[in-house]
Amino acid sequence: MADRASGPASLRLVPLVPLAAVPVVSAVMGLLALAATTAPSTTAPPAARAVDRPVALVATAGIDPFVAAGWRRAADLERAELTSRASRATPARVAPPPPATAAARPAAPRVVLPLAGGYRLTARFAESGGRWHGNRHTGQDFAARWGTPVRAVAAGVVRSSGYRGSYGLRVEIRHADGAITTYSHLGSSGVRAGERVAAGERIGRVGTSGNTTGAHLHLEVLLGPDRFTDPLQWLRAHGARP
Ligand SMILES: [Zn+2]
Numbered sequence: 001m002a003d004r005a006s007g008p009a010s011l012r013l014v015p016l017v018p019l020a021a022v023p024v025v026s027a028v029m030g031l032l033a034l035a036a037t038t039a040p041s042t043t044a045p046p047a048a049r050a051v052d053r054p055v056a057l058v059a060t061a062g063i064d065p066f067v068a069a070g071w072r073r074a075a076d077l078e079r080a081e082l083t084s085r086a087s088r089a090t091p092a093r094v095a096p097p098p099p100a101t102a103a104a105r106p107a108a109p110r111v112v113l114p115l116a117g118g119y120r121l122t123a124r125f126a127e128s129g130g131r132w133h134g135n136r137h138t139g140q141d142f143a144a145r146w147g148t149p150v151r152a153v154a155a156g157v158v159r160s161s162g163y164r165g166s167y168g169l170r171v172e173i174r175h176a177d178g179a180i181t182t183y184s185h186l187g188s189s190g191v192r193a194g195e196r197v198a199a200g201e202r203i204g205r206v207g208t209s210g211n212t213t214g215a216h217l218h219l220e221v222l223l224g225p226d227r228f229t230d231p232l233q234w235l236r237a238h239g240a241r242p
Contacts, residue, residue: 043158081147110200115144118148123137126231131237144206153235156183156197160172164184169188169209170182171183171204173197178224181219182186182218183217185206185212185215185217
């Protein structure tokens, strides 16, 4: 300790004193110049050098050697602590991400049928006929008694709920995977735009609103704008059994 307190420890720190500070400490300019020319190159890590700075200022300002030695000792201890902290922190920075990502991945959405039962599958997806826009059926029809509860097939957020021409009273739900399901010709709707719904939650009742020949639910599944897909295939692919 004694040799470090008197010599190289303070000298090698001097080059770190900002140049702007030199004219202010005019009394020690000679000392600084001497020290700068004789200072050996330092191999201390950046964190340790930052700690050394106040020590160099005190030592070169000619403060009582005993006080300066105390500063140096404190700096040594702090440097040791920083170095040990850095070596402890390094493995954490390069460690691979925890395997919890697999557990955190959202589970496949639970999908249920839009009607609990008491329905009959009627007009199929892509069926052609003059009844539909573009002469192709964009969804799957579930004929059921007027007032049968209609359920959200999966959890999502209500995109819209209102009258849409030949679709009648229609509810649209956006799901987490980006798919959109629509429920048309409803007799009533129990949800509003922006509302969050769970899989199986009642969103309305079967009706005859819009262009229909009888009470039924017209269900559509869209995988993107105008990307209609077969609702029966989509339901089956997600584990539901229409
Ligand atoms: Zn239909």
